[in-house]
Amino acid sequence: MVKVYKYRIYGGNIMLLRGKPVADKIKKTVINEVKNYKNNGSIVPKIAILRVGQRPDDISYEARVLKNCNVVGIEAEGIAIESNSETENVIKILNKLNQNPKIHGILIFRPLPEHLDTEQISRAILPEKDIDCMNPINIEKVFVGDKNRIAPCTPEAVIEILKYYKYDLSGKNVTIVNRSMVLGKPLSMLFLDENATVTICHSKTKDLAGITSKADIVVTGVGRGKFFGPEYFSKESIVIDVGINFENDSICGDVDFEAVSDKVEAITPVPGGVGTVTSMILLNHVIKAMRLQAKMQYF
Numbered sequence: 001m002v003k004v005y006k007y008r009i010y011g012g013n014i015m016l017l018r019g020k021p022v023a024d025k026i027k028k029t030v031i032n033e034v035k036n037y038k039n040n041g042s043i044v045p046k047i048a049i050l051r052v053g054q055r056p057d058d059i060s061y062e063a064r065v066l067k068n069c070n071v072v073g074i075e076a077e078g079i080a081i082e083s084n085s086e087t088e089n090v091i092k093i094l095n096k097l098n099q100n101p102k103i104h105g106i107l108i109f110r111p112l113p114e115h116l117d118t119e120q121i122s123r124a125i126l127p128e129k130d131i132d133c134m135n136p137i138n139i140e141k142v143f144v145g146d147k148n149r150i151a152p153c154t155p156e157a158v159i160e161i162l163k164y165y166k167y168d169l170s171g172k173n174v175t176i177v178n179r180s181m182v183l184g185k186p187l188s189m190l191f192l193d194e195n196a197t198v199t200i201c202h203s204k205t206k207d208l209a210g211i212t213s214k215a216d217i218v219v220t221g222v223g224r225g226k227f228f229g230p231e232y233f234s235k236e237s238i239v240i241d242v243g244i245n246f247e248n249d250s251i252c253g254d255v256d257f258e259a260v261s262d263k264v265e266a267i268t269p270v271p272g273g274v275g276t277v278t279s280m281i282l283l284n285h286v287i288k289a290m291r292l293q294a295k296m297q298y299f
């Protein structure tokens with residue numbers, strides 16, 4: 001039985017779609033899979049994390065991934081290189097990681113410094129080790145609906161949250177406010193796979209509130225703290241807030257939670273929503289990657 005948390009805040013009932021129980025469920029599966037690999041094949045799942053430069057958000061994401069790896073029993077190797085490193089240097093490192101049968105997943109923090117050729121670097125990651133869907137070969141799989149794909153982590157987290165809380169997505173009107181390759185575009189494909197009807201909005205969209213307020217499900221990812229007030233939603237809206245914004249030393253989403261949460265059907269909190277699930281999806285992708293590599297008899 002799935003628990004949907006109802007809190008009474010500011011005089012209303014809030015259906016809070018917390019990320020933790022979703023992440024915990026995925027974590028259990030990953031722990032079991034890791035045990036199986038260790039017991040049955042003496043294989044220790046391992047990821048390599050490549051960080052270019054010293055961006056604080058990369059460093060904090062890296063720390064979170066390392067902590068989670070430790071919890072589920074996945075080995076992790078961090079590789080940090082100077083922010084002025086050349087594209088060729090990054091590709092050389094990737095080639096080594098691709099060829100190393102003890103490394104099953106490769107994660108590179110994005111965005112990369114501007115002088116680097118992100119496309120060339122993305123193409124250099126072996127698709128079967130590409131746990132955050134950077135290589136265009138994997139992106140294409142998402143767009144053609146190939147089930148043997150590793151989708152980008154954040155869009156997959158959005159779908160996992162909705163499924164965990166038992167929302168039937170078939171026939172639902174979904175509006176995504178974001179058209180990036182990290183979120184909006186691949187997410188629209190994942191919703192189509194679930195037979196939802198999808199609208200994508202962006203900074204040039206006219207009458208944004210008119211569109212979002214008519215949708216059954218609204219996914220926000222504009223990267224602007226508390227941008228969405230109650231006028232963007234209806235009381236039936238299911239709101240998935242992907243935005244992570246830093247304001248006055250604290251983290252908030254794109255949605256003005258205090259003003260909106262008791263006026264909609266359900267909402268994810270920030271922090272404690274999509275981001276919590278995204279981190280665990282990444283580790284689940286290591287297991288998926290291992291299965292793909294086993295198919296090509298890589299280890």
Ligand code: NAP
Nearest residue numbers: 154178179180183202203221222223242243244274275278
């Ligand atoms: P991005 O590339 O900057 O994309 C932002 C999108 O929002 C663009 O499509 C942009 O439209 C649109 N937008 C900006 N201002 C708007 C406005 N006033 N009205 C309507 N649309 C507007 O950012 P991103 O990399 O996709 O990330 C988006 C957010 O998600 C960030 O807050 C990021 O921190 C967060 N994020 C969270 C997770 C997680 O795990 N929770 C993971 C990744 C990212 P245009 O295309 O027209 O510019």
